[in-house]
Amino acid sequence: MADIKLPVRDMQFVLFDLFDYEAHCQAIPEFADTGADVVNAILEELAKFCENVLAPLNAVGDREGCQLNDREVKTPAGFREAYQQFVAAGWPSMCNDTEFGGQGLPESLGSLMNESVGTANWAWGMYPGLSHGAMRTLAEHGTDEQRQTYLTRLVEGAWTGTMCLTEAHCGTDLGMLKTKAEPSADGSYSISGTKIFISAGEHDLAENIVHIVLARLPDAPEGTKGISLFIVPKILPDGTRNQVFCGSLEHKMGIHGNATCVLNFDGAKGFLLGQPNRGLNAMFTFMNRARLGTAVQGLCHAEFGYQQSLAYAKDRLQMRALSGPKNPNGPADPIIVHPDVRRMLLTQKAFTEGSRMLAYFTAMQLDIEDHGTNDEAKKEAADLLAFLTPIAKAFMTEFGFECANHAMQCFGGHGYIREWGVEQNVRDARIAMLYEGTTGIQALDLLGRKVLMTQGETLRRFTKLIHKFCKANANADLKTLVDTLAQHNKEWGDLTMHIGLKAMENPEEVGAAAVDYLMYSGYVALAYFWARAAAKAQEKIAEGTSEKSFFEAKIKTAEFYFSRILPRTRMHFAAMHSGVGNLLAMEVDQF
């Protein structure tokens, strides 16, 4: 069975060495007490729970999957008990307002918890994870009574929540949804329709499930402007069972431990949440945050795979190094001596650590946007968050899937066999590029809505940071890295301008460039963070440190990233410049 260790030192490196997390918290009154001691204590407890309780259930969840019997879902052995421990330890309430029973810790720490839990067992982590959308939506749009009734129990973890958006004929295109909400005499609504792909839609972990459902009122306008939100609890406040049942479970490629449900609403009782017909607007904040949660999934599977493949590469003896035996007393050399195995390991290492920097940086903008005290800083954080979220979601899940495959490849044929856990990791990782908006949808959000619709304002927020860094770090040791970064940073702006001008002539140019633009952006963003990490490591070594080797490894990984990963921008650049013509030239019947 595949063990995992929470990469605590690497997490601390990003938080404290790279981003000065203590200063970040001190600048926000609510979080002023969240010092390194608090964070480290949380990490220690999280590590114990994730390594000892959740990780051993990961393969179990994949093998057993969920069972539907008489409209009740049974989760895999041990899932329920693990959830009880999770609730008893108070984890669900970590980042919620104290007003509703939360502990009031920064949301960036919630992202860290998400990462920790997900590295150990992503499918399990989705049960508490899905509650966040419901909690967030209730906190922002619920009445006092609704928050008292539902939010407090969700915060406690006694109940979990879902978001019911998708229907068979509409995923991306929510304007087409058909679920109906008819007003009842008592002021509630009767909800009818079928929702699909509802993660954690039915299960035996908690005593109640609060569904937040998108539906149409009888007089609603067509399209996205006629969608309202409803609270539809599985068990109604008066204790009766509501008319929402799981019709079937999907048979999926992976995340078998999580129940993906078809939910039938047959005149279920629902309560309007927020304003009529404003449901989709209410969804936007939630969706952006859910996307950051999914971004982290890419990191989780990459970290899991990296740990497994690194251990295997040190252990597996096969062939001799081309330059002669490195393990002359053994029958062969460990495969970590082979440059190509190292290429696969370093790609994983560069991605996991680099995307951890991107994820934490982005999550810290959440804290500032929600709780900052300076308006300009809040605006900057909001812009950075808007800009970086689709990049993080799509880039991290695409690259995370690639890394999960590199891990498998390090195992040779053994990687294809269930026992090592790395094939499950590939299957589990694959969903992340699809749900919460596919890569293509993230790319349109980034290039269309976030960049071009703001005339490049959100992009400039980020490129300014890079520019500032490059100016401040043009020293001899880092020169190659910094120069390369500065060139990309300039090119990024020029490229955006180029696409923007073409898009004014033909809006299809946006769709033609979007995914390449997003991936390009991801590689440049990671280059920025790796350059910062190298600069920080250099500084630490110059100061004198007992962890010299640890910091040297950061510099070496940065050099690997710039030499072997960043050049991927060249193919994306060329593809974008080629324009929409080569995509639209083909007639449909010529495919």
Place this chain on the structure above:
Amino acid sequence: MADIKLPVRDMQFVLFDLFDYEAHCQAIPEFADTGADVVNAILEELAKFCENVLAPLNAVGDREGCQLNDREVKTPAGFREAYQQFVAAGWPSMCNDTEFGGQGLPESLGSLMNESVGTANWAWGMYPGLSHGAMRTLAEHGTDEQRQTYLTRLVEGAWTGTMCLTEAHCGTDLGMLKTKAEPSADGSYSISGTKIFISAGEHDLAENIVHIVLARLPDAPEGTKGISLFIVPKILPDGTRNQVFCGSLEHKMGIHGNATCVLNFDGAKGFLLGQPNRGLNAMFTFMNRARLGTAVQGLCHAEFGYQQSLAYAKDRLQMRALSGPKNPNGPADPIIVHPDVRRMLLTQKAFTEGSRMLAYFTAMQLDIEDHGTNDEAKKEAADLLAFLTPIAKAFMTEFGFECANHAMQCFGGHGYIREWGVEQNVRDARIAMLYEGTTGIQALDLLGRKVLMTQGETLRRFTKLIHKFCKANANADLKTLVDTLAQHNKEWGDLTMHIGLKAMENPEEVGAAAVDYLMYSGYVALAYFWARAAAKAQEKIAEGTSEKSFFEAKIKTAEFYFSRILPRTRMHFAAMHSGVGNLLAMEVDQF
């Protein structure tokens, strides 16, 4: 359930329009009768069998998998009956020598059959597919008696064969294998050991299974020079059951319909095949050919995925085109209007058709090497085959897996669900990068053994063809394509020289460059074939054709390939030039 159609017109395009397959056959006396009529009749029959019999069993095979009961393996429902039909139709004997009951058709047609069967149902196709190694090895190294006893039954299809190489501690590094062969008084050998990952190692499709087993004689030298080959039939010629049994079946990510066996040889009776201690040499021809068979797997999964995702993209309505509705009377536009969906479809199309050209071209070299009448042509074919085989194996399986994932991505969340068949396709495709030598091993074979050890001779065989094409086709319409191809062709040689020089100083440079070199080579090879296809299409259109749209699509796809796929060479080029330093700098404990 996912239907498939054999892409007969595209197969004919490559054979007849592009490569003049009739002339190819006429130049070889044994194949002079294999005209277009014969090939088209074969394609027609194959299409019926693959579409109607094999394709419907593809999902069944995945769901049921194989069952081991009391050392007997039961294959999925319908597999046995399909095999009986396959044998009754004479397919197993197609490319074998008439001397042993074969039909004596060119091996290139065997590759076409492999592609057809594998597109419909790869896991099923492995049962007859694995026989080829055994047949080939017996034909080349068997005594007359051995060929009479075993080969004729294999050719007939009454029996199937396996190749038993891998052991738990050695896959790539066969020098470490431990299975023993002790001489018996009757001239046979007693074989003891455990082999793993034996595809089709035990099953209920045929009455006997002929295992070709790698083992060591008592006095054998250590390492690869002490390996001998043995014939170990499941049922001995006297009708008794031999002591070779399936100990367990592997639980795999995919290809569930094929039985991947642990085989225990407990003093099984075996017969020496070929010379003692020369087993590995005898394996080489077989392995090169098996690799071409696996290369085709990449094409099969890409074709399967392309057909599914294309149909879905035409059918699924979601969102409006950015330039305004294309299906104004419907609730939304079909997703094929979106440029990014087209990017994914065109990537699949460019790969499937391009790699089909590469596969057929390579397979045609087999025909010439084995049966050509001109020594210089035979030598050229042998060189091209040696050079192109590792490229085809690794590049086509890597890119094939990518394409299987693009297909899935076109389905959005629905792609992750079992019912559409595209998630199975991803799982099934994944093995191809691992077995028959991983991508890393193919890359070392290509750069080390095939290119540098021949001082670039095999590479020049191919670049000369490209050079000749570019000179002959520098017309105005194709100028951009041809110029780009010619630049790459020159760069390919320079790059090889550059790596060769570095490798003289440090042999690890070969390992550091190998995979990027292989992928670079694959992209350039496909560029050559796409340029040829475009030139041919142009010629057909100029001549006047009733299939103008068909040929125009070839030109458009070539343009897409050159604009959006070929630039991937830039990242591989940069990575190769960065050298071994960034891979070896990291100490093992710094990972």
